[in-house]
Amino acid sequence: MNTNLTQKLSKPILEKVAIVGAGPGGLAAAIALRSQGIDVQVYEKAQEFRPAGTGLGLAPNGLNFLDAMPTAGCANAPGIVETLKSSGCEVHHTVLKNIQGETIRANATKYLEQYGQPLLTIWWYRLQQVLASRLPSDIIHLNHRCIGFEQDENGVEIHFDGEKSVYADLLIGADGVNSVIRETLFGETKPNYIGSMCWRAVIKYHHELFSDYELVFVKGNKQFMYILNVGGGYTSWISRKLSPEYSLSHSADQVKSRILDELADWDESFRAMVEATPAEQIWEGPICVGVARRRHRPPLNHWSQGRVTLLGDAAHPMAPAIGQGANTTFEDAYELQECFSHSANLQEALTSYEQRRIERTKIIQARSALGEMRYYEDTSTSPG
Numbered sequence: 001m002n003t004n005l006t007q008k009l010s011k012p013i014l015e016k017v018a019i020v021g022a023g024p025g026g027l028a029a030a031i032a033l034r035s036q037g038i039d040v041q042v043y044e045k046a047q048e049f050r051p052a053g054t055g056l057g058l059a060p061n062g063l064n065f066l067d068a069m070p071t072a073g074c075a076n077a078p079g080i081v082e083t084l085k086s087s088g089c090e091v092h093h094t095v096l097k098n099i100q101g102e103t104i105r106a107n108a109t110k111y112l113e114q115y116g117q118p119l120l121t122i123w124w125y126r127l128q129q130v131l132a133s134r135l136p137s138d139i140i141h142l143n144h145r146c147i148g149f150e151q152d153e154n155g156v157e158i159h160f161d162g163e164k165s166v167y168a169d170l171l172i173g174a175d176g177v178n179s180v181i182r183e184t185l186f187g188e189t190k191p192n193y194i195g196s197m198c199w200r201a202v203i204k205y206h207h208e209l210f211s212d213y214e215l216v217f218v219k220g221n222k223q224f225m226y227i228l229n230v231g232g233g234y235t236s237w238i239s240r241k242l243s244p245e246y247s248l249s250h251s252a253d254q255v256k257s258r259i260l261d262e263l264a265d266w267d268e269s270f271r272a273m274v275e276a277t278p279a280e281q282i283w284e285g286p287i288c289v290g291v292a293r294r295r296h297r298p299p300l301n302h303w304s305q306g307r308v309t310l311l312g313d314a315a316h317p318m319a320p321a322i323g324q325g326a327n328t329t330f331e332d333a334y335e336l337q338e339c340f341s342h343s344a345n346l347q348e349a350l351t352s353y354e355q356r357r358i359e360r361t362k363i364i365q366a367r368s369a370l371g372e373m374r375y376y377e378d379t380s381t382s383p384g
Contacts, residue, residue, distance in 0.1 A: 014165075014170055015039055016169050017169065017172060019040060020172070022049075024124070024128060026313075029330070030135055030333075031080075034292045035072075049058045050125075053128070054200045056320075057119055058088070062328075065334040066334075068142075081374045090214070090354065094215040095217070097217070105218070134197065146181065147180065149171055151306050173311065185305050197240065197285075197331065198283075199239045200285070201274075203237075205276055210235075223241040225240075226238040304354060309336075311333065312325075322371050324364050328360075335353060
């Protein structure tokens with residue numbers, strides 16, 4: 001075997017990686033890179049892991065990449081996907097309803113038969129917990145809010161609030177749609193508002209429809225709601241409405257009153273779910289992505305500069321319409337470790353990573369933004 005190839009397959013091309021962001025993307029990347037013997041440290045601005053986030057769908061592409069991802073130190077533990085399936089809900093049936101609660105269409109899903117994996121709905125927080133459990137607790141550093149970095153040909157110095165700094169061979173920005181790493185690299189402003197407001201929560205609640213369906217889509221006038229069984233007796237409800245301009249409520253009580261007003265004409269079973277939600281648990285915000293109708297913030301043509309690269313929403317923020325945010329993030333994590341294991345040096349690895357990922361994610365970004373607007377225009381739109 002070629003000596004150079006033997007060396008690059010047996011020895012990591014770098015020793016220490018710092019990941020900013022302990023969401024699903026950052027944790028998945030840490031799991032994959034540690035399997036190659038790399039010292040990975042994860043830095044997260046939150047002071048603790050706490051119940052947060054919404055319900056989301058893990059599609060076959062995301063699950064397959066997680067399933068293929070190598071792990072280190074977990075030989076006796078169930079596979080990540082197996083654990084996620086026991087933590088979430090496999091979707092076998094979906095239903096499309098109108099706001100009066102009448103069924104328009106019901107479907108049996110065919111993901112498992114067609115792709116070898118189901119559609120899995122899970123609470124973001126549970127997903128984070130499962131991934132974090134596959135890492136040593138001492139490599140995840142909470143209460144580290146990144147405020148910038150400096151790099152040279154030898155490494156990267158990452159700065160955190162409170163005059164804390166660390167040094168690494170590579171910095172991975174997995175810090176979400178409002179990425180500090182992306183803004184520092186490319187000088188960009190915040191992502192675009194695409195005209196869709198969102199309210200959501202996850203609560204301990206059993207909706208009456210869950211005896212027959214695991215995923216419910218309710219179509220209104222320029223407004224819709226998803227109701228997801230996310231496992232463990234928890235329900236995620238997500239309501240979005242077309243709104244050319246957005247404004248945020250001034251208090252938690254005002255948020256709850258606002259969404260109930262928006263649902264004033266809806267069936268009582270939908271309103272009862274919102275009524276049962278504590279006001280402080282309802283998140284309100286705009287849907288913002290890297291692709292907008294005016295396209296003044298187009299997708300990036302490069303995700304890397306020197307010893308810094310991006311992953312997940314930091315690289316390719318997406319509208320949630322086709323549910324590919326987390327799934328493409330897991331693709332990123334898998335492909336990044338593949339590029340590391342088959343490259344002779346860091347620059348070659350990052351170039352290969354961009355070549356494998358950027359064009360694909362550009363297409364999915366555009367389709368997601370278009371899909372978000374089609375929810376409001378196409379009365380036949382419904383979940384798969």
